[in-house]
C-alpha cells in the first residue's frame with residue numbers, strides 16, 4: 001500500500017517547518033508500512049512534503065462538497081486555506097461520512113523519527129513504482145505547478161490565528177500502534193474515494209463456508225413469503241436466508257406469485273373501498289322537452305343526430321344522459337358505444353377517448369386510403385370500428401372537416417358497409433360558434449365539420465336547443481346570444497362596457513380570471529399563491545392504465561383537467577373539477593380552509609354547527625368558529641388524526657350558503673369502448689381557480705368571471721369566455737370591443753339554416769323530427785323565421 005502524494009496534498013498544513021496531516025483513519029494502517037518506508041528515507045519524505053504545493057483544494061474539494069454540500073459555499077476561500085479550512089470543515093461535519101472518517105488524527109513528520117518501528121527496512125511486497133506515484137506521472141491539480149506553501153501562509157493568516165503560531169501545540173496522541181488498536185477507528189477496508197486499490201481489496205475476508213440455508217426449511221422464511229411487508233420480513237431482509245442468491249428459482253417464483261396475489265387483493269380491497277364509499281352524486285336533472293326530444297330520437301329511434309345550441313343550453317347535460325341511457329341499452333355489449341370527443345380535455349370530461357385514439361389513425365394526416373390500410377393492420381382499431389354501433393362525438397366544433405370525411409370513409413371500408421359511416425349511428429354535439437378546429441397546417445384555413453362532404457349524409461337530424469339554463473336573466477342571455485352571432489346592438493355594447501367595474505361580493509371568493517394562454521394562467525395563479533402564508537401541501541396524482549409507455553400515457557393524461565401535481569395552501573381559491581353532489585359540481589369555486597384526515601372531518605361534519613360562524617370577517621362568532629376549526633385540524637378537538645390529510649374546501653353556493661367538502665382523490669379515465677382503461681389519473685378533484693385558460697373553461701359554468709377582451713385573439717374565444725358567467729353581477733369585462741367578437745361567416749351561414757326542435761314539435765306538419773332529405777325542406781321553410789328570431793336585435 002502507499003501513501004500517495006495526492007493524499008498528502010489534501011491534508012498538509014501550511015506550516016513549512018511543522019507539517020501535520022489529517023489522516024483518514026482508514027489510511028493509518030496503510031500508512032504504517034509506507035511511512036516506515038518513507039521515514040527510513042527521511043529526506044525523501046521531507047522532499048515530498050516540501051515539494052507539496054499549495055493548491056491542495058482541487059483533489060479534495062469534490063469529495064468535501066459531496067460529503068456535506070451545505071458546509072461549502074462558492075464564496076468560501078479557496079485553494080490557499082484548503083489544508084486548514086477543510087480540515088476544520090471535515091472534522092466538524094457530523095453529517096459527512098468523509099468528515100467522520102477524518103476524525104482528526106494528527107501527527108508530525110518527526111513523530112515517526114522517534115518511532116522504533118520505523119528503524120527497520122521492510123521489503124515492500126509490490127514494486128515501488130506501483131506504490132508511490134511519481135510526481136511527474138501524477139501531477140494532479142495540486143501538484144508542483146500550483147502556488148507554494150509560503151503563499152498559503154499569508155492567506156491562512158487571515159483565516160485561522162492558530163495556524164500562524166511559531167509552534168503549534170498538537171493534541172497528545174497515543175503512539176501509532178496504540179492508535180491502531182483504537183476501537184473507534186473504522187476498518188481499514190473502508191473504501192477511500194481516491195484510493196487506487198482495486199475494489200477487491202476493500203472486501204471483507206470471505207466467511208467460513210456455512211451450511212446452506214434453504215428458505216422453505218425455516219419457519220421464518222415461510223412467514224416472510226406469506227407476508228412480505230410484516231416487520232419480521234423487514235427484519236429478516238438483512239439475514240442471509242433472504243438474499244435472492246440464497247433462493248432457488250422455484251422459491252423465487254413462489255414468492256413472486258404470492259406477491260402478485262397480495263397486490264391483487266390490495267387492489268380489489270381498494271376498489272371495494274371505493275365502491276362502498278357512500279357518495280351522494282348529482283341527481284339526474286329533469287330534462288326539458290327539447291332535451292327529451294333529442295334523447296328519444298337517439299335512444300329509441302336510433303337516429304343519427306347533431307344537437308347544438310348556444311352556451312348553457314344543456315348540451316353536455318343532455319349528452320351525459322344520452323350516454324347513460326345508451327350504456328344501459330347496450331349493457332350486454334358495452335363496446336357497441338364509442339364515447340369520443342374532439343380534444344383530449346373534452347374526452348376526459350366525458351370519460352371517453354379522442355376521435356383520433358378511437359379511430360387508430362395517429363395524427364390522421366395521411367389520405368383516407370392510407371389510413372384505411374393503417375387501421376386494417378391494427379387489430380384492436382379494426383375491431384373497434386367493426387363492433388361500434390353508436391359513435392358519440394362531443395365538442396364537434398373542433399373536429400376538422402377533412403378528418404370527418406376520412407373517418408366516414410374508414411368506417412365504410414373497414415365495416416364493408418356502403419351506408420354513411422358504415423351504418424354507425426352518430427350522436428354529435430357542440431356549438432360551432434365556440435372554439436373552431438385547429439387547421440392541419442398554418443397555410444390552410446380551418447375547415448368545419450359541417451363543411452365535410454359527408455356531413456349531410458351522415459347526420460340525419462340537426463336539432464337546435466334554445467332554452468338557456470346557465471343564465472337565468474333573459475336580458476343577459478340575449479346579450480350573449482348577440483355576441484355569439486357577432487351582431488351586437490349598440491345597447492348591448494354599452495351594457496358590456498358597463499361591466500368593466502370590479503365585482504361587488506362580500507364573501508372571500510374572487511372572480512376567476514380567464515386568459516387565452518396557459519402561461520398567463522400559471523403566472524397569475526402562482527403570484528396569488530405566493531401572497532399566502534402557511535405551508536404548501538403537495539398532492540401528487542397516481543397514474544395508471546393499460547398503456548405502459550410512460551411518455552405516451554403522460555401525453556394522454558396531459559389533457560386531463562386534473563394536474564399531475566397540485567400545490568395548495570390554506571386560503572387558496574380552488575375549483576372543483578368533478579360533480580360531487582347536487583350543489584357541488586364541476587366548476588364550483590371555493591377556498592381551502594384546512595387540511596384534515598377523514599376521521600377528523602367526520603367529527604367536524606357531525607358537529608358542523610360549532611364550526612360555522614356568522615360569516616362576517618372579524619366578528620366574534622366567526623373567529624371562534626375559525627379557532628375551533630384550526631384546533632380540529634390540529635387534532636385538538638376530539639378528532640383522531642390518523643390518516644392522510646386532504647384539503648377541506650368551503651364552497652359558496654349560488655344562493656350564498658356555504659358547503660364544506662373534504663376533497664379526497666377522484667379518478668379520471670381514458671377508456672376505450674371495450675372497457676380497456678388506457679390511462680387513469682387519481683388526484684384530488686381541485687385546480688387553482690384565481691385564473692383559468694379559456695380552453696379549460698370551455699364547458700364550465702362559473703359564478704364569478706373576469707375577462708380582459710384585449711387579450712383574446714381567436715374566433716369564438718370572447719364568446720366562450722363571457723358565456724361562462726351565470727349573471728351580469730358575476731361578470732367583469734375589461735376592454736370590451738365589438739371587433740374582438742369574431743364570428744366565422746361560414747358558421748353564420750350554417751346556423752341560418754337550422755331550426756329549433758320546438759318548432760318541429762309544434763308544427764306536426766313536418767312529421768316530427770325530419771329525415772335527412774326532409775331537413776333541407778324544413779330548413780328552407782323555417783330558416784328565415786328562426787334566424788330572424790336569433791338575429792332580431
Ligand SMILES: Nc1ncnc2c1ncn2[C@@H]1O[C@H](COP(=O)(O)OP(=O)(O)OP(=O)(O)O)[C@@H](O)[C@H]1O
Nearest residue numbers: 285286287288311312313314315316317469470699
Ligand atoms: N334540464 C336542465 N335543468 C336544469 N338545469 C340544467 C338543465 N340542463 C342543463 N342545466 C344546467 O345548465 C348549465 C349549463 O349546462 P351545460 O353545461 O350542459 O350547457 P352546454 O350547452 O353544454 O354549455 P356549453 O356550450 O357552454 O358547454 C349547467 O349548470 C347545467 O346544470
Ligand SMILES: [Mg+2]
Nearest residue numbers: 315316317699
Ligand atoms: Mg358543454
